[in-house]
Structures are given as structure tokens and as C-alpha cells.
Amino acid sequence: MKILWILAMKELRDGLRNRWIAAAIIVLGTLALALSLLGSAPTGSIKASPMDISVISLASLSVYLIPLIALMLSFDTLVGEFERGTMMLLLTYPVTRWQVIIGKFLGHLMILFIAIFAGYGGAMLIMTLVTGASMEGWQAYVSMMFSSLILGAIFIALGYLVSVFVRERATAAGAAIGLWLVFVVLYDLLLFGALLIDEGQLIGQQLFSMLMLASPTDTYRILNLSMFDGVSQAAGIAGVASEAGMSSTLLVSVMLLWIAAPLAATLLIFQRREL
Amino acid sequence: MNTQNNNVISLDAVSKRYGTETVVSDVSFNIQSGECIVLVGHNGAGKTTLMKMMLGLTRPTSGNVEVLGANPANNSKIAQHKTLGYLPESVAFYDAMTGSEVLAFYARLKDVSKTACENLLEVVGLEHAAKRRIGTYSKGMRQRLGLAQAMLGSPQLLFLDEPTTGLDPSLRHQFYELIDALHKEGATSVISSHALNEVEARASRFIIMKSGALIASGTLEELYQQASLPVRLKVSVTPGEAPGVAERLGSEVTISKVNNQSLSLSCFDDDKMPLIRRITDLGDVVNDLQIMPPKLDEVYNHFMNGGQS
Structure with missing residues (x-):
């Protein structure tokens, strides 16, 4: 446990030292603030709270941004150390290979946690202070931040897999x-393309749900847009997820599986790796 | 056998291939507690690969490696050993961190106190550069930091891959003093080097590697014996007497050079004493006699050239 903590703290310090965390906070914070302030304009007509609108727009933004940030954080963490030769030295210390992976993962998770909660959370505070908007709907906002963290964790784990491979x-x-292109852009494009061509003949509700769950980004989208009534009404997809039999427990489980599987694969490859 | 239990490291018919290239082939040896083993060989002789296998970083293609009673590649058991120190060849660090940050990071992993860290930085002469980023360090400074991290926690088992490259002579001396101090406490060390003479005085045993194969091993005396290189003698005589002396010594002696007043002779170790007696029997003609045992470099070259000297 102590070793994991030492390794995680090293990653966190690296993130602070190279201003990585500061940059991520600023990017996430400004975009969140901009979207929230601009996005609160249409609330009057559809009677949605500004917070709910923010959740919708931020969830859509996060689908693109969070995976990018997470991959940037993780892609060279193993291959970089292999290349420089620092991994070789590290492994002659009282550190096992799984501790290296999990330690790094915890460290990167902390970095992402700080970036998301300081960036998005800070934006939320400023928004409520400036516009005087009600805090109504904050649960949806906070759960959006947590699910963003899980989304980030998925892409950190995927980044490790790339890095070890x-x-x-x-x-x-x-x-x-x-x-990033495949999971964030291409998969959805292909899926919607297939739906258009298919015109509902082969791809039924069941298969479509499965296909959505097969993509971590889509799972994240459904989770955020459907978990809270206010949000799903504002997003215009009220009841869609529950009709398809997708409870939030299922969605979160799918996402956790998306963290566990790449991490496990990374560990397996790393155990066999010769330095 | 009693000595068997004393083995800190034992290699049994170890080979390592990368694709079709054989880097280490059929190497076996034992290293006992307290020994200072020097692995000698040219670049590419397989020294580094041998070390990596002993450290569990690489697995042998065939054969067995046992370190401290366990397979080092198996679940990194060796890594659990807090008293292990390793200095890789051309050591690399996290460039963005400062010297003291990196050393503190490694010290935490080994459960070594902060004061011990600062002492080590002082020992290797980096106390003034401790707060600088490693990215700004020279090669020699990195090597010194590498030594400092290998010494963390007074290791009982040391692996040093070309430890003194990039060190100036005084630091080199200091470094060997550190190793000596650890040896007095019973440490075992494996040092790789491309030269014999540097480590001559410290080594309890040499292992000479060539193209992945172990070609000779033993103490310095044993290596001399195995090489059985001739001893050279230089005899100074009264001017003008040299050709006469050469004649009187007879044909059994190999005379390589005759000057006006000196002769260069060579003979095998067993014939040395009889020859010396015959020279001293020559009387006043002989002014001086120098005996030159084979140099370490010659022994090394002897093995490297496949037994022909």
C-alpha cells in the first residue's frame, strides 16, 4: 500500500511540476464556464434549470475532451520509461510490476480528479455566484463530474494498454x-450510418442498446443524459434509457469493466515484458 | 555440500537468444556470499544481459538463474529484497526532477531515511547540484547520482554495470572505497568492466566473457596459470658482453632481443627459477636483472584472442 502511494504521489508531483494539472484545470474550467453562461440563455422557454442545461452541454463536451486529456496523460507513461531506461532501474527496487501499473493509475486518477473537480467544480461555483442561478440540479452536475472521472479512468487504462504494447x-x-478517433468519433459515425442504411430492419432496440454499451463514450453519454429526470427532459430523451433496460447501475458497471479490462491486459503484457 | 548453501547467485546452463541472435550461451557459475565478482568482456560480450537476467529484468531462453534462493524473474521476488543495489550501464533518470528529488523517491521505495540520502549526495559530490534538474546534469554527474542510488540502504547485493565510466580518478578511488566498506560488512557484488586492471585489486574472482560464452573464470592467480603466459626477464650486462652471455645461456632459453649490453629473455613460470639461478651464476658480467610477470592486459588479450598469445 505504501509503495502504491509513493508511486502515485510521484505521478501527481510530475503533473504539478510540468503544469499539466494547471493547464487541464484552465481548459476544463473556461470551457465549462463558457458553455454554462452561453447555455443558460434558452432555459426560459423549456423551463429547464441552468444546471441541467450545463450538464447536457458539459457531458457532450467531456465526451471529446476528457478522453483526449486522459490519453495525453497516459500514452507515454510506460513506453517513455522503457525508452529512457528508468523502468529498468525502478523494477530493481522493492516494487512489483503490478504495483507500478496500479501506482501510476492512482496517480493519474488523482491528477484527473483535481483537473475535473477544480475545472468543472470551479465553473459551477462561479456560475451560481455570477448568475445567481439556483443550486437546483447540482446532484446531476456532481454525478456528471464523477462519471467524467470514470470516463477519464477508462481512457487512462486504454492509454496504458497502448503504452505497454x-x-x-x-x-x-x-x-x-x-x-481517440475510433471511440470518440468513428464509432458513433459508423453506428449512425448503419442505422440510416438499415432503416430499422436488422438493428432492433436490443442490438442498438448493445452497440451503444459497446462504446465507453456512448455509455457515458447515456448515463449523464438519462440519470436525472430534469436533465433527460431537457435533453429530450426522457425515459429512453430505462425503456431500453439500461439502469444507471448497469451503465456504471459497463464503464468500470472498461477500466478493469485494459488495466488487466496491460498488467499481463507488462508481466511478460523483458527489459 | 556446505559451500552450495552459501551461493547467493547461481547460474546453470543459462542461454539467452533474441530471435536468431545468441547473446548469452550456456553460461554456468556460482557466486558466494561476500565475493566481489568482476565480469570482464568487450562490449556485446553479454555482460549486461547476464546482469539483467540475475536482476529478473530479462528471462533466460534456457537454463536456470537463482538469486538469493529464488528465480529472480518469477514475480519479481528479488525486487522484494530491500538490500539490492543496481547501477545500470548509462543510467537514466527522470530528467524533470532534481537530483535530491529523485534520490528521495528511490529512498522512499527502499525505506531509507532522508538524512542517509543527503549523506550519499555529499559522498558522491553532488550536494551543490542537488537542487538542479537532472536534465542539466553532465554524464559524470548522472553516473554519480546512479552510484548514490545504488548505495541507498547499504545493499548486501550490488550489481554495477560499468560503474566507473565517466568518473574522474579521484571519484573512482572514492567509489572503490565505498565498495570496500560494503564488502567489509559482508556484501556481495557483481561488477562488469571492459578492463581487467581497474578492478584488479578488489576482485575476488573474474569471469571472462566473449561473444556470450564464458571463456575463463577464477582468481587472478588462477587466470595467470590458465593463460600460462611466459615471464619476461631483462638482463643488463657489461657493455659488449651480451652476445657472449646469450651463447652461454644456451639454446633452451628463448631470447627475443640482444643488444650490446642487455638481453630480453622469456620463459614459462616453471622454468623461471632455474633460469634465474643460471643467470646469477654468470657472475660479475650481469649488472642487473629485471623480472616482468605477464601484465593483466596480456592475460586478458590471451583469453580474448582464443588462447593464442
Whole structure:
């Protein structure tokens, strides 16, 4: 446990030292603030609380931004240490390989936690102070922050898998961008393309739900847009998720599985890896 | 056997191949507690790979490696040993961190106190650069920091891969003093080097590697014996007497050079004393006699050239 803490704190300090955390907080904070302030304009006509609107717009933003930040944080963490030779030295210390992975993961999770909660949380506070908006709907906002953290954790784990798999940092960077494109852009495009062509003949409700759950970003979207009534009404998808048999427990479980599987694969590959 | 239990490290028919390239082939040896073993060989002789296998960083393709009674590659058991120190060849650190930050990080992993860290930085002469980023360090400074981290927690088992490259002579001396101090406390060390003479005085045993194979091992005396290189003698005589002396010594003696007043001779170790007696029997003609045992470099070259000297 102590070793994990030492390794995690090293990653956290690295994040603070290279201003990584500061940059992430500023990016997430300003975008959240901009979206919240701009997004609160149409609330009057559909009687949704500004907080709910914020959750919808921030969830849509996070789907793109959080995976990108998480991958940037994680893609070179293993291959970089292999390349420089620092991993070799580290492993001759009283540290096992799984401790290296889990320690790094905890450290990166802390970085992401700070970035999301300081960025989004700070924006929420400013928004309520400036616009005097009610705090109504804050549960949805806080749960959006937590689910964003889980989304980030998924892409940290995927980044590790890339990082342990490739031989060079440059390859890892390319693979990380590819991963982001596939999960964030291409998968949805292909899915909707397929739906359009199919016109409801082969892809039924059941299969469609499965296909949505197969993508961590879609799972995150459904979770945020459907978990709270206010949000789902404002998003215009009230009851869609529950009709499809997707409880929030199921959605969160799917996301946790998306963390566990890449981490386990990373560990397996790392155990066999020769330095 | 009693000595068997004393083995800190034992390698049994260890080979390592990368694809079709054989880096280490069929190497066996035992290292006992308290020994200072020097692995000698050219670059690419397999020294680093051997060390990595002993550290569990790499697994042998065939054969067995046992360190402290366990397979080092198996679940990193060796890594659980807090009294292990390793200095890799061309050591690398986290460049963004300062010297003292990096050392403190490694010290925490080994449960070593902060004061011990500061002492070590002083020992290797980095106390003034401790607050600087490692990215700004010179090669020698990195090597010194590498030594400091290898010494953390007074290790009982040391692996040092080309430890003195980039160190100036005084620091080199200081470094060997540190190793000596650890040895007095019963530490075992494995040092790799591409030269024999540097580590001559410290080594209890040498293991000479060539193209992945162990070609010779033993103490310095044993290596001399195995190489059975001739001893050289230089005899100074009264001017003008040299050709006569050469004649009187007879044909059994190999005479490599005759000058006006000196002769260079060579003979095998067993023939040395009889020859010396015959030279001293020559009387007043002989002014001086120098005996030059084979140099360490010659022994090394002997093995490297496949037994032909």
C-alpha cells in the first residue's frame, strides 16, 4: 500500500511540476464556464434549470475532451520509461510490476480528479455566484463530474494498454490518437450510418442498446443524459434509457469493466515484458 | 555440500537468444556470499544481459538463474529484497526532477531515511547540484547520482554495470572505497568492466566473457596459470658482453632481443627459477636483472584472442 502511494504521489508531483494539472484545470474550467453562461440563455422557454442545461452541454463536451486529456496523460507513461531506461532501474527496487501499473493509475486518477473537480467544480461555483442561478440540479452536475472521472479512468487504462504494447513513444502517440478517433468519433459515425442504411430492419432496440454499451463514450453519454429526470427532459430523451433496460447501475458497471479490462491486459503484457 | 548453501547467485546452463541472435550461451557459475565478482568482456560480450537476467529484468531462453534462493524473474521476488543495489550501464533518470528529488523517491521505495540520502549526495559530490534538474546534469554527474542510488540502504547485493565510466580518478578511488566498506560488512557484488586492471585489486574472482560464452573464470592467480603466459626477464650486462652471455645461456632459453649490453629473455613460470639461478651464476658480467610477470592486459588479450598469445 505504501509503495502504491509513493508511486502515485510521484505521478501527481510530475503533473504539478510540468503544469499539466494547471493547464487541464484552465481548459476544463473556461470551457465549462463558457458553455454554462452561453447555455443558460434558452432555459426560459423549456423551463429547464441552468444546471441541467450545463450538464447536457458539459457531458457532450467531456465526451471529446476528457478522453483526449486522459490519453495525453497516459500514452507515454510506460513506453517513455522503457525508452529512457528508468523502468529498468525502478523494477530493481522493492516494487512489483503490478504495483507500478496500479501506482501510476492512482496517480493519474488523482491528477484527473483535481483537473475535473477544480475545472468543472470551479465553473459551477462561479456560475451560481455570477448568475445567481439556483443550486437546483447540482446532484446531476456532481454525478456528471464523477462519471467524467470514470470516463477519464477508462481512457487512462486504454492509454496504458497502448503504452505497454508499442516499442516507441511516437508509435504510442499515433495509436493514442487513433484510439481517440475510433471511440470518440468513428464509432458513433459508423453506428449512425448503419442505422440510416438499415432503416430499422436488422438493428432492433436490443442490438442498438448493445452497440451503444459497446462504446465507453456512448455509455457515458447515456448515463449523464438519462440519470436525472430534469436533465433527460431537457435533453429530450426522457425515459429512453430505462425503456431500453439500461439502469444507471448497469451503465456504471459497463464503464468500470472498461477500466478493469485494459488495466488487466496491460498488467499481463507488462508481466511478460523483458527489459 | 556446505559451500552450495552459501551461493547467493547461481547460474546453470543459462542461454539467452533474441530471435536468431545468441547473446548469452550456456553460461554456468556460482557466486558466494561476500565475493566481489568482476565480469570482464568487450562490449556485446553479454555482460549486461547476464546482469539483467540475475536482476529478473530479462528471462533466460534456457537454463536456470537463482538469486538469493529464488528465480529472480518469477514475480519479481528479488525486487522484494530491500538490500539490492543496481547501477545500470548509462543510467537514466527522470530528467524533470532534481537530483535530491529523485534520490528521495528511490529512498522512499527502499525505506531509507532522508538524512542517509543527503549523506550519499555529499559522498558522491553532488550536494551543490542537488537542487538542479537532472536534465542539466553532465554524464559524470548522472553516473554519480546512479552510484548514490545504488548505495541507498547499504545493499548486501550490488550489481554495477560499468560503474566507473565517466568518473574522474579521484571519484573512482572514492567509489572503490565505498565498495570496500560494503564488502567489509559482508556484501556481495557483481561488477562488469571492459578492463581487467581497474578492478584488479578488489576482485575476488573474474569471469571472462566473449561473444556470450564464458571463456575463463577464477582468481587472478588462477587466470595467470590458465593463460600460462611466459615471464619476461631483462638482463643488463657489461657493455659488449651480451652476445657472449646469450651463447652461454644456451639454446633452451628463448631470447627475443640482444643488444650490446642487455638481453630480453622469456620463459614459462616453471622454468623461471632455474633460469634465474643460471643467470646469477654468470657472475660479475650481469649488472642487473629485471623480472616482468605477464601484465593483466596480456592475460586478458590471451583469453580474448582464443588462447593464442
